[in-house]
Amino acid sequence: MRAWLYLLAAAIAGAIVTTPALLVLILMGGSFDDALVASLGTLMLVAGIAVVSMRDIIRCGLAMIVCFLALAGLYVTLGAPMVAAAQVIVYIGAISVLILFAIMLTQDKAAPSRLVFQTQAAPAAVAAIIVGVLVAVAAYGTDWGAANKVAHIATDALAQIIFGSDRPQYMLAFEAVSVLLLAAVIGGVFLAKREDPSQDAI
Amino acid sequence: MGLANELNTYLTLSGVLFAIGTFGFLARRNAISMLMSIELMLNAVNLTIVAFGAFVPDLEGDGAVIALMVMAVAAAEATVGLAIVIAIFRNRRTPLVDEYDAMRR
Numbered sequence: 001m002r003a004w005l006y007l008l009a010a011a012i013a014g015a016i017v018t019t020p021a022l023l024v025l026i027l028m029g030g031s032f033d034d035a036l037v038a039s040l041g042t043l044m045l046v047a048g049i050a051v052v053s054m055r056d057i058i059r060c061g062l063a064m065i066v067c068f069l070a071l072a073g074l075y076v077t078l079g080a081p082m083v084a085a086a087q088v089i090v091y092i093g094a095i096s097v098l099i100l101f102a103i104m105l106t107q108d109k110a111a112p113s114r115l116v117f118q119t120q121a122a123p124a125a126v127a128a129i130i131v132g133v134l135v136a137v138a139a140y141g142t143d144w145g146a147a148n149k150v151a152h153i154a155t156d157a158l159a160q161i162i163f164g165s166d167r168p169q170y171m172l173a174f175e176a177v178s179v180l181l182l183a184a185v186i187g188g189v190f191l192a193k194r195e196d197p198s199q200d201a202i
Numbered sequence: 203m204g205l206a207n208e209l210n211t212y213l214t215l216s217g218v219l220f221a222i223g224t225f226g227f228l229a230r231r232n233a234i235s236m237l238m239s240i241e242l243m244l245n246a247v248n249l250t251i252v253a254f255g256a257f258v259p260d261l262e263g264d265g266a267v268i269a270l271m272v273m274a275v276a277a278a279e280a281t282v283g284l285a286i287v288i289a290i291f292r293n294r295r296t297p298l299v300d301e302y303d304a305m306r307r
């Protein structure tokens with residue numbers, strides 16, 4: 001009986017991913033790229049909604065990994081493979097694992113049965129819808145001077161932009177980011193360590 | 203019909219993802235859920251930056267570089283934020299933010 005439920009869930013997940021692609025491909029006459037973008041975008045948004053609305057916080061963390069993976073696919077369709085690789089390595093490999101560890105450190109047994117949302121969930125939903133509509137209206141109402149095709153940026157061109165000698169405008173930012181990461185590591189260790197182990201019960 | 207070759211597609215996607223993150227940050231009770239919502243919002247902004255870098259000819263290449271920098275800063279933010287949550291959890295024994303009311307009593 002349980003196996004049927006899992007099969008049903010897998011079928012629903014597959015339908016969520018493939019339906020927009022088929023709709024774009026067949027009904028709206030798009031290309032395969034359009035189908036890919038529709039499918040990845042739908043997967044990203046559904047996984048994002050799952051992150052903020054699911055009850056069990058471990059499942060929220062796993063849905064966040066799915067969301068980041070779909071986003072990496074969108075970066076590939078945007079012609080930025082280096083950013084997609086960094087998304088997989090940094091977000092899925094490091095930040096998601098860090099968050100899953102933090103979930104396991106701070107979970108108690110009663111957590112899934114308690115209230116998930118604050119009392120201001122309804123105003124928060126209204127505010128979020130207003131934000132989304134505003135961004136969409138601003139995006140469609142402005143002429144960005146955008147081209148109608150994606151500019152692919154190769155990894156060696158990216159390295160040329162950061163480290164090259166003809167336009168070294170990102171060199172300082174790159175070095176500052178390394179200092180920031182060092183400060184964050186030291187700060188994280190300092191904040192999370194116990195001050196006095198003898199006073200702590202666990 | 204050019205869904206993949208339109209800047210507005212990606213801007214709308216990232217706007218909706220940012221709105222989802224906003225809702226999660228405002229409405230969730232768990233501190234780690236709020237941090238995950240912040241990550242969603244940062245990713246939405248990153249998608250916007252990469253999309254502008256891919257479509258606006260003047261920004262070609264710069265978008266990807268700025269997105270990589272934003273990822274590094276987001277990693278630092280996640281480290282410090284989770285350390286703060288774990289430090290508070292050690293004192294208060296709860297991850298729920300509406301029970302952190304020591305300064306209201």
